[in-house]
Amino acid sequence: MDALRLERRLIIIAVAFVLTLFGLAALAVNMFHVGLPTCLTDIKPFQKGELITHSPTHYELHYVARMWEFDPEEVTVPVGSTIDIYVSTRDVTHGLILLGTDLNLMAVPGVVNYARVKFDKPGVHQLLCHEYCGTGHDRMAANLRVVDLATFQAKQSAPVQTQPSDPTYKLLEAKDCLTCHSIDGSEGIGPTLKGIYGRKTKLTNGSTVVADDVYLRESIVNPSAKITDGFDDLMPKPELTEQEVNAIVEYLENLK
Ligand code: HEC
Ligand SMILES: [Cu+2]
Incomplete structure (x- = not known):
């Protein structure tokens, strides 16, 4: 008889233990907002x-x-x-x-x-x-x-690319591009980069090019290859990795 009572007691303790654990988990989720993956x-x-x-x-x-x-x-x-x-x-x-x-x-x-x-x-x-x-x-x-x-x-209402938090914007700033180029349409030492993608650019050699990926890439990695009419050959050859050039070209494509 005693063994049976002991067994019943042990079962009650075990069940109570499990219920307590479930209770604690529920408390953690509901009161302390612990997210369960x-x-x-x-x-x-x-x-x-x-x-x-x-x-x-x-x-x-x-x-x-x-x-x-x-x-x-x-x-x-x-x-x-x-x-x-x-x-x-x-x-x-x-x-x-x-x-x-x-x-x-x-x-x-x-x-x-x-x-x-x-x-x-x-x-x-x-x-x-x-x-x-x-x-x-x-x-x-x-x-x-x-x-x-x-x-x-403020961020929602402005185009994403011109945000100072954009990594490519930061890159342009870090590489001094923005001291000569604006992205808002205003003229500087160099032509504005706003809307450059697909723009017809007159060159000093008299020809006209449409600014596509190839042209943009060349203008960045080899600035003296083609000179935009009305500007001087003042752009220094920048030190950029292949990845950075890709990022800038993509950025300029979206800079409407
Ligand atoms: C010291 C001033 C200066 C800096 C710094 C500079 N540029 Fe330029 N950039 C110019 C000038 C001037 C021109 C126009 C003459 C030419 O085509 O080389 C130009 C032309 C360009 C063009 C072609 C523009 C067009 O109308 O077709 C692109 C694209 C360009 N720059 C991108 C960049 C990028 C990207 C950087 C930074 C890595 C940079 N530039 C840094 C002065 C600068
Ligand atoms: Cu990984």
Whole structure:
């Protein structure tokens, strides 16, 4: 008889223990907003990154990891936003951590992982890969910016490329391009870069060219090859990597 009572007591203790654990987990989720990572097998992995606005303070963010970058690389949301973050990979397994938050998700081929993060303070969070994925692993980085509402609204209404936070804008500034070239249409030591893509440019040799990718690239890496009419051969040959030249050409194509 005693053994039976003891057994019953042990069972009650065990059940109480399990219920307490569930209770604590529920408390963590509801009171302390601890996000439990979920593996969503019913969503198909996506190929493109995207920020979807559900409301001014609720966003859905699709990150795609691949060797060796994240898409999107730059995301900006206002303070107070909640973001539902979904991650996919296009190739191998990557791991995403968002510095300054609890976000830590694996990007595993074939599945979508999910976590919800709320951003209460302004700042820049770096997204990094923590799963070694090849030689470019340590280059994998992206930024998630949390800005105050006024900054966010100003950014929404202006074209993205001319934002000082744009990495290529920063590059142009760092390489002194903007001391001779404006991006707002005003004249300087050099012609304005606003609307340059597809523009008909008269050259000092009397011919006219249409500024396409090839011309833009040449104007940047070999400034003296063709001189724009009305200007002097004053542009120094810049020191740029192939990647930087690509970024600038792409930037100029979008600088309407
Ligand atoms: C010291 C001034 C100066 C700096 C610095 C400078 N440029 Fe120039 N740039 C010029 C001048 C002057 C011209 C027009 C003469 C010519 O075609 O070389 C020009 C021409 C150009 C053109 C062709 C414009 C057209 O109308 O077809 C492009 C594109 C260009 N620059 C991009 C850049 C980029 C990108 C940088 C930074 C890496 C840069 N420039 C830095 C002075 C400058
Ligand atoms: Cu990676």
